[in-house]
Amino acid sequence: MKVLTDKILSQSAYSHEIDIALEKVDIADWLFNLPEAEYQRCCPPDHIACGATFTDNGRRMSINVEKIGTGLVIQHYVTEQATASYCRMNSISDVFTPTGDRTQVNVIWELIAESVSANRTRYTNRVTCHPTDAFMTFIEQHGQTFEQAAAARQAAGGDHNSRETPLFAESIARKARAQAAGK
Numbered sequence: 001m002k003v004l005t006d007k008i009l010s011q012s013a014y015s016h017e018i019d020i021a022l023e024k025v026d027i028a029d030w031l032f033n034l035p036e037a038e039y040q041r042c043c044p045p046d047h048i049a050c051g052a053t054f055t056d057n058g059r060r061m062s063i064n065v066e067k068i069g070t071g072l073v074i075q076h077y078v079t080e081q082a083t084a085s086y087c088r089m090n091s092i093s094d095v096f097t098p099t100g101d102r103t104q105v106n107v108i109w110e111l112i113a114e115s116v117s118a119n120r121t122r123y124t125n126r127v128t129c130h131p132t133d134a135f136m137t138f139i140e141q142h143g144q145t146f147e148q149a150a151a152a153r154q155a156a157g158g159d160h161n162s163r164e165t166p167l168f169a170e171s172i173a174r175k176a177r178a179q180a181a182g183k
Contacts, residue, residue, distance in 0.1 A: 018123060022085060025084060025085065041167065048067070050063060068156050076094075085112070095135075107128070131149075
């Protein structure tokens, strides 16, 4: 399968400030130890399940199952970079339509923490989606143009990201506070 990185299907970035110092935040630890119930609380009712595993070659991986718009999406996020303040994850994601059809897209998920002040951190959730050659064939078979597909994905993906970002940020802050308290 070929990822068409020269085309953007959708892109959104939302930020939310949390009352915790940047040095107490560890996004990678949060992401790879996220309990499923906490993931579900971070974008109800869209978030369905999550888990952490490894690729065959030992790279960390986050598996997320969620609804974005009308599609059921299974994301297989492989770590490209994972630090306390920045994670870049790359997924060839399976998308199932309401009629049961299946296609794939490429999703780049960036989780970013930046200091705003001594005790305040800005969390940014950036999601960029590229089509695959399979996706381009899929939309063509369904009589849809790339522009139509991109507009629908932008609306659905932007809405989803706008709702999950503040909840992810507050979840990251809760974990940081609990760790700082020794819990």
